[in-house]
Amino acid sequence: MIMSRPDPSVAVLALKSAAPYIRMYKNKVFVIKAGGAIFSDDISTRALIEQVAILHQVGIKTVLVHGGGPQLDSVQATLGIETRMVGGRRVTDQQTIDVTAMVLNGLINTRILAICRQLGIEAVGLSGVDAGLINAHRRPPVPVAANSAETVDYGFVGDIDSVNVDVIEKLLDNGLMPVVSPLSADPQGVLLNINADTVAAALGGALNAEKLVLCTGAPGILERVEDPTTVISYTDLHGLQELRAAGHLKDGMLPKAAAIEQAIRAGVRRVHVITYKSADSLLAEIFTNEGTGTLVVEDLQVLSAAEQQAAVSG
Numbered sequence: 001m002i003m004s005r006p007d008p009s010v011a012v013l014a015l016k017s018a019a020p021y022i023r024m025y026k027n028k029v030f031v032i033k034a035g036g037a038i039f040s041d042d043i044s045t046r047a048l049i050e051q052v053a054i055l056h057q058v059g060i061k062t063v064l065v066h067g068g069g070p071q072l073d074s075v076q077a078t079l080g081i082e083t084r085m086v087g088g089r090r091v092t093d094q095q096t097i098d099v100t101a102m103v104l105n106g107l108i109n110t111r112i113l114a115i116c117r118q119l120g121i122e123a124v125g126l127s128g129v130d131a132g133l134i135n136a137h138r139r140p141p142v143p144v145a146a147n148s149a150e151t152v153d154y155g156f157v158g159d160i161d162s163v164n165v166d167v168i169e170k171l172l173d174n175g176l177m178p179v180v181s182p183l184s185a186d187p188q189g190v191l192l193n194i195n196a197d198t199v200a201a202a203l204g205g206a207l208n209a210e211k212l213v214l215c216t217g218a219p220g221i222l223e224r225v226e227d228p229t230t231v232i233s234y235t236d237l238h239g240l241q242e243l244r245a246a247g248h249l250k251d252g253m254l255p256k257a258a259a260i261e262q263a264i265r266a267g268v269r270r271v272h273v274i275t276y277k278s279a280d281s282l283l284a285e286i287f288t289n290e291g292t293g294t295l296v297v298e299d300l301q302v303l304s305a306a307e308q309q310a311a312v313s314g
Contacts, residue, residue, distance in 0.1 A: 018287040025286070026059035028210035029172065031268075033200035035216050035252075036068040038276045039108050048215065049115045051282040052177075056121055061172040063203060064123075065180045067196035068100075068108045075099050086144060086152045088254045092193045097156040100193050104181040112179050123177040128184030129191070131167045134199060136160050136184040136192050158184050158192030160199070163206040197259035205266025212263045212271045213282065214256055219275045220293035221257075225250055234295040234303060237261055264298050271296040 032052055039045045056062045069090070073083050076099055084091040092100065109125040116123035128134025136158030141151040171178045182199040184192050197214060204212040221240075223230040225248060235243075240257055243249050249257050260271045274281045274293035281292045297303060 021287045022058045025210060027061060029061045029063065029204075029207045030055060030211045030213065030286075031063045031065060031200050031204040031207065031209045032213045032282070033065045033196055033215065034067065034276065035196070035214075036066070036070045036072070036108065037217050038215060039066065039068070039111065040070055044276060045111065046115055047279070048276055048282065049112065049119060049121075051280060053116070053119045053121050054283060055286065056177050063168060063172070063178050063180065063207070063209075064112070065182060065196055065200040065203065066104075066108055066112060067182065068104045071107060072096075072100060072103045075103055086154070088250075088252045089154060089157070089195060090193065091152070092155040092157050094156065097191050097193055101183055101191060104183050109179060109181045116177065116179070121177055122175060123179050124171055125179045125181070126167075127181040128194065128199065132164045133167045133180070134158075134160055134182075134184040134194065134202070135162045135164065135187075136194060137186050138190065138192060156190070156192055158186065158194045160184070160194065160202045163202050165203075165206040168203065168207060195255050195259070197256050198262070201259035201263035201266070201268070204263045204268040209263075209268050210270070211286075212260075212268045213285065214260075214271070214273045215276045215282065216252075216256070216273060217275060217277060218253070218273070219278070220273050221249075221253070221296075223248065225253075232294050233291075234297070234300070236297050236300045237264060238299075240296060260296050264296065269297070 034048055038048050052062055052064055076083050076096065079099065081095050081099065105127050113123050113125045126133060128136065139154050139157045139159045141153040144150045144152050168178050180199065180203065182194045182196040184194050186192060200212060219228055220231040221243070222228065223232055240261060244257055256273065263271055272285050272293055272295055274285050278292055285291045285293060
């Protein structure tokens with residue numbers, strides 16, 4: 001039998017193409033936020049963690065923040081607890097906050113850590129409660145919409161006051177990868193649920209992260225919500241505000257847009273919105289000029305002509 005060797009040129013070319021990005025981002029901080037839908041099955045979970053592992057292994061200081069909305073919905077339904085969402089955010093009563101702690105800190109965080117162990121990543125699971133990582137207060141009732149007299153009480157939902165960045169930095173400096181659940185507590189020890197995008201943005205700003213990457217089911221930010229082919233390759237904060245004003249940002253994309261703006265104003269250089277449904281989308285977004293989703297920056301003037309051309313052609 002004559003055996004032929006596979007052509008190594010494709011792999012070699014890929015390594016050469018990625019090398020400049022690896023040099024550029026080594027020792028920089030990336031915050032990756034993954035929505036709970038990613039963790040609905042073992043295949044998509046492992047596919048994401050394998051990509052995150054590569055970032056970690058090439059020297060990028062990676063922080064993974066996870067959500068858990070679909071899993072929380074499922075457990076609440078099993079327990080006969082109604083799920084209520086307003087403006088893309090969950091209303092959290094006493095029963096819901098107990099289930100939230102169980103799902104986020106127990107079910108999802110532990111499963112992620114188990115895959116990290118299998119892939120040889122020294123990962124540490126924690127929530128905003130641990131070592132006072134996220135300091136928060138209970139959100140007071142707020143208007144349902146701008147200029148609305150109707151208010152909504154989100155219950156045990158927190159607004160972030162500050163981030164104890166030393167906790168994360170110590171882990172990163174020792175080669176560990178933090179896996180963060182978006183649960184926190186107020187000074188009296190009352191548990192509070194915080195939107196995972198908001199937590200990721202706050203961590204990114206406090207860490208002066210190079211990138212914040214939001215992994216979602218959508219292919220990126222869409223010009224027309226009903227048409228998944230209308231992915232916006234890149235935009236800035238002004239463009240994001242125009243999309244919101246025109247009603248093109250709806251449901252879960254509303255808190256994401258708020259988190260993107262928060263992160264960039266806090267010092268994160270670039271925010272990426274990508275889909276976990278496309279194979280290796282995270283690696284393609286980081287290690288190619290074309291990317292796969294939407295890039296958001298403070299002002300389009302920071303983008304080079306080459307980047308803009310690559311985004312258009314990609």
